[in-house]
Amino acid sequence: MNSQVNKPIRLTEVCLRDGSHVVAHQFTEQQVRDVVRGLDDAGMHYIEVSHGDGLGGSTFQYGKSLVNEMKLIEAAVAACAKSKVAVLLIPGIGTVHELKQANDLGARLVRVATHVTEADVSAQHMSKARELGMETVGFLMMAHSAPVEKLVEQAKNMESYGAEAVYITDSAGALLPHEVRERVRALRQSLQIEVGFHAHNNLSMAVANTVVAIEEGATRIDGSVRCLGAGAGNTQTEVLLAVLDRMGIDVSIDLYKMMDVAENIVGPLLPGSQEIRKGSLVLGYAGVYSSFLLHAERAGKKFGLDPRDILIELGKQKVVGGQEDMIIDVAAELAKKKEIEV
Amino acid sequence: MGKIKAAILGTGNIGTDLLYKLERSEVIEVVAMIGIDSQSEGLKRAAEKGYATYSNGIEAIVANPNMAAIVFDATSAKAHVRHAKVLKELGILAIDLTPAARGPFFCPAVGTTENLLDLHNVNMITCGGQATIPIVYAVNQVADVIYGEIVATISSLSAGPGTRGNIDEFTITTRRGIEEVGGANTGKALIILNPADPPILMRDTIYCEVKNMKEEEIRDSIYTMVEKVKAYVPGYRLRQEPLFDGNRVTIFIEVEGAGDYFPPYAGNLDIMTAAATRVAEDFARAMLDRTTLETH
Structure with a gap:
């Protein structure tokens, strides 16, 4: 195996970033402060704060933020005693300028995210992040959509750009446990750096997949409290912590305190239930980017369509993360066809 | 009427596609294809077509500054910053197809108020800019655009290493183009690669x-502007009727390439090289007119 064998497991809480999709990017500074304070007190390692689509994501395409994410990052940093604030950067959406701004405000880790086959667009941002002294992590999104060899090749590219860890990011929540095992194992065999895993719970596989990833040696793990993340959310952090405890894995995060954060602080922020309903189930089933869910539901209403038909069509057209404009386009197209059939 | 001599610097996707387009020009003659890798596909193709080829980059021009009056730079934003200085000193017009943004922005469908013969460097913005700025401009003319946001989605195969290594230059230069050429008070640009x-x-x-x-x-x-762009990019079209919602209008464009060097899906390459060709021809005509005036 490689030199990273004995690295401790480090968790990143993503409810304030991935969860931004669920609240249509309407987080306030007070909400961020309250959540961060609770997480920090429980001992969370990293807390990610950004627009759902990363730095610079406040757009018509993805939804405008209620509060400028830089203000949210600032509030999060001020509320942390020990936890570190992380940010997400998707090249093509955010630039090194926003990254520098976030670093100036106290963000200490960046996840530079690309579609699983497009790692080379991240070189510029990773080298800047290293230059700024930030912990630099690669995030290969829609990891289910590429063969394992491709994933390995792209992860190695990220390693060569200066990434200190690379995530297998199951953006669609489409991976099954054996597929996670295969992918983590392949990366562990080919990389010197740490391997991470980010799940979505659209097929109710998030905790199981995360456990498999950890068994195979993944040490960077994401979760969202109460599954506050796009689609059916991510690996439910407090549940994962209980499972890890039962497995005898100590990550030094207080389980009871996390349960309380989940119940008392994050719970009231949820606009609705995060249980798996037909929309999120179809995301996992059709392999579609999780943040498309709410956009597809809105487009369904506007064009009088079943959002599932829109999502299935997007899956067929192999739309990648970030292509929210295709949702309206596909919906308009489907509505036209429907009219002709009637 | 004679032709103005031009060289292409950069033998990647854009440089090679440009070579094909300039072959048909009545006012521009390509005299050299210049790269940095003698084994590159672009140089091989140019050599096969009978063009003089060089693999020592900008040095080829420094060694022989009279070879061309116009140099197209299709390298990368970082490289162009260096090239721009060299070409300016040599008195050669640079048509910059990278997002380096050293000279004024040019978008043929919008036009320019600059006096062409005063310029030594012009920038073609970006492919996403060439495809979207005309529309922002068209809307702004009648409705005053407060905020213009564009999303360019291109196929992974059509994005070369220059584009991939300079994604930030792409988004930043495109945003500036939306504001400075399109006329939006504030702009924002996104780019997505789809494999x-x-x-x-x-x-x-x-x-x-x-x-x-x-x-x-x-x-x-918008309809009028689409026709204007179509005049030099035949595969430019609306995908849907514009959508209106409150004070917002959304326009969906699709660009099919002419299939010169790259297959038709690479509309992003096509619109860039077609626009650069159109702009360069305007300069060449102005240069030829000046020569005619001076001789008479």
Whole structure:
């Protein structure tokens, strides 16, 4: 195996970033402060704060933020005693300028995210992040959509750009446990750096997949409290912590305190239930980017369509993360066809 | 009428496609194809076609500054910063197809108020800019665009290493173009690479938030502009009718390439090289007119 064998497991809480999709990017500074304070007190390692689509994501395409994410990052940093604030950067959406701004405000880790086959667009941002002294992590999104060899090749590219860890990011929540095992194992065999895993719970596989990833040696793990993340959310952090405890894995995060954060602080922020309903189930089933869910539901209403038909069509057209404009386009197209059939 | 001599610097996707387009020009003659890798596909193709080829980059021009009056730079933003200085000193007009943004922005469908013969460096913005700025401009003319946002989605196969290594320059230069050429008070640009196989055509979505919502006028202005762009990019078209929602209008564009060097899906390459050709021809005509005047 490689030199990273004995690295401790480090968790990143993503409810304030991935969860931004669920609240249509309407987080306030007070909400961020309250959540961060609770997480920090429980001992969370990293807390990610950004627009759902990363730095610079406040757009018509993805939804405008209620509060400028830089203000949210600032509030999060001020509320942390020990936890570190992380940010997400998707090249093509955010630039090194926003990254520098976030670093100036106290963000200490960046996840530079690309579609699983497009790692080379991240070189510029990773080298800047290293230059700024930030912990630099690669995030290969829609990891289910590429063969394992491709994933390995792209992860190695990220390693060569200066990434200190690379995530297998199951953006669609489409991976099954054996597929996670295969992918983590392949990366562990080919990389010197740490391997991470980010799940979505659209097929109710998030905790199981995360456990498999950890068994195979993944040490960077994401979760969202109460599954506050796009689609059916991510690996439910407090549940994962209980499972890890039962497995005898100590990550030094207080389980009871996390349960309380989940119940008392994050719970009231949820606009609705995060249980798996037909929309999120179809995301996992059709392999579609999780943040498309709410956009597809809105487009369904506007064009009088079943959002599932829109999502299935997007899956067929192999739309990648970030292509929210295709949702309206596909919906308009489907509505036209429907009219002709009637 | 004679022809103005030009060299192409950069032998990647853009440089090679440009070579094909310039072959048909009545006012420009390509005299050299210049790269940095003697084994590159672009140089091989140029050599096969009988062009002089060089693999020592900008040095080829420094060694022989009289070879061309126009140099097209299709390398990368970082390289162009260096090239721009060299070409300026040599008195050669640089048509910059990288997002380096050293000279004024040019978009043929919008036109320019600059006096061409005063310029030594012009920038072609970006492919996403060439596809979307005309629409922002068209909407702004009749409705006053407060905020213009564009999303350019291109096939992975059509994005070369220059584009990939300079994504930030792409988004920043495109945003500036939306504001400075398109006329939006504030701009924002996004780019997405899609690896689907078979490759997707270039698609662009343009969101405009306007001050004066006048549906009819906006629609007409967009239609007129689409025809204007079509004149030099035949595969440029609306995918859907413009969508109106409150003070916002959304426009969906698709760009099919002419299939010169790259297959038709690479509309992003096509619109860039077609626009650069159009702009260079305007310069060449101005240069030829000046020569005619001076001789008489």
